[in-house]
Amino acid sequence: MRLQALSIPLLLSLLSSSTAYTQISDDLLKTLIPNPSDTDFDLSPSNADSLLGPLLITRVPGTPGQRAAQEHFTRFATKHIPEWKLSWQNSSSPTPLSKGNPVPFHNIILRREPPWARKRGEGNVGLLTLAAHYDSKMIQGGDFIGATDSAAPCAVLMWVARELEKVLGRLWGDGEDGTGEGVQILLLDGEEAFVSWTDTDSLYGSRALAAAWENTTYPALSTFRNPLRQISLFVLLDLLGSPNPNVPSYFQTTHWAYQRMATLEGRLRGLGLLESKPMHPFLPDGAKMATEFTRAFIGDDHEPFMKRGAPVLHLIPSPFPEVWHRLEDDGAHLDMATVRDWARITLAFVLEWLDAGKLEKIQT
Numbered sequence: 605m606r607l608q609a610l611s612i613p614l615l616l617s618l619l620s621s622s623t624a625y626t627q628i629s630d631d632l633l634k635t636l637i638p639n640p641s642d643t644d645f646d647l648s649p650s651n652a653d654s655l656l657g658p659l660l661i662t663r664v665p666g667t668p669g670q671r672a673a674q675e676h677f678t679r680f681a682t683k684h685i686p687e688w689k690l691s692w693q694n695s696s697s698p699t700p701l702s703k704g705n706p707v708p709f710h711n712i713i714l715r716r717e718p719p720w721a722r723k724r725g726e727g728n729v730g731l732l733t734l735a736a737h738y739d740s741k742m743i744q745g746g747d748f749i750g751a752t753d754s755a756a757p758c759a760v761l762m763w764v765a766r767e768l769e770k771v772l773g774r775l776w777g778d779g780e781d782g783t784g785e786g787v788q789i790l791l792l793d794g795e796e797a798f799v800s801w802t803d804t805d806s807l808y809g810s811r812a813l814a815a816a817w818e819n820t821t822y823p824a825l826s827t828f829r830n831p832l833r834q835i836s837l838f839v840l841l842d843l844l845g846s847p848n849p850n851v852p853s854y855f856q857t858t859h860w861a862y863q864r865m866a867t868l869e870g871r872l873r874g875l876g877l878l879e880s881k882p883m884h885p886f887l888p889d890g891a892k893m894a895t896e897f898t899r900a901f902i903g904d905d906h907e908p909f910m911k912r913g914a915p916v917l918h919l920i921p922s923p924f925p926e927v928w929h930r931l932e933d934d935g936a937h938l939d940m941a942t943v944r945d946w947a948r949i950t951l952a953f954v955l956e957w958l959d960a961g962k963l964e965k966i967q968t
């Protein structure tokens with residue numbers, strides 16, 4: 605009896621990760637991918653209703669800008685996605701500029717688990733994990749905003765969470781017997797180096813979070829041993845919002861996930877649901893062959909998680925935007941059609957991952 609109780613969640617989790625998802629039909633894509641409003645990505649920092657505007661300030665750890673960004677996130681979560689559990693993972697560390705004093709780093713975790721997670725208890729449902737860093741780089745001699753780095757990716761994730769929540773009730777119902785994963789959003793602090801990028805002067809927030817999760821153990825009979833193992837896919841958005849992004853497929857192990865997103869980009873463009881007119885697809889590597897992958901990758905917040913075994917989809921353009929780490933990386937230099945299209949593509953990817961294709965059947 606006890607053994608059976610153990611094997612059911614295990615079996616369900618195996619099923620949910622291996623069953624073929626339903627492709628979202630064209631008609632359903634048209635209804636599920638809305639157009640962002642004018643307010644959603646408004647550039648004015650004083651527009652509290654904009655997801656993006658209030659982030660277009662300097663957000664250096666240990667400064668008032670960091671706290672203003674945090675307040676923007678918590679206010680958003682309370683108002684728009686109260687169903688999501690908000691938690692903090694805090695740490696502190698000296699930096700090369702802090703003269704031995706600790707600088708605070710605060711990661712924010714927004715987690716939405718399906719109703720069947722309640723019955724099964726902690727650590728039994730996988731989590732699609734979407735991440736971006738909200739700190740901005742300290743640059744001497746000017747106010748560096750970091751609009752692509754990574755204010756816009758954070759705003760994209762907020763928009764995705766809000767629009768996704770409008771669908772989850774219908775998709776998940778109240779049933780405790782469903783299958784499939786939940787989703788979490790990581791708003792990471794302290795990605796940037798204070799002086800120059802080294803193993804210790806960079807990734808302050810993500811290093812602390814990955815280590816903390818590795819040391820958090822779920823109950824013995826849980827499907828997943830700890831929150832790190834719970835990550836079904838770690839999708840990292842960074843340096844997004846400049847026109848004509850070229851985002852390669854970096855990892856052969858997650859190329860299948862890249863292909864899913866690239867296919868969705870193509871379908872959304874075909875259906876006229878994207879507004880940018882780039883010179884090439886954002887995700888041009890769908891047909892990349894196994895032999896073409898190298899061991900090269902870009903250092904970023906995925907590293908501490910990848911090192912510990914999490915599968916990673918890194919959405920960062922190569923080459924980097926022209927404005928990278930220059931004072932020009934501000935709201936005025938964002939290409940808003942590109943920002944909104946990243947929001948639409950990411951939402952489509954998440955919906956497909958959560959098997960929203962089956963909504964067709966629920967509705968009829």
Ligand SMILES: [Zn+2]
Nearest residue numbers: 741753796929
């Ligand atoms: Zn940066």
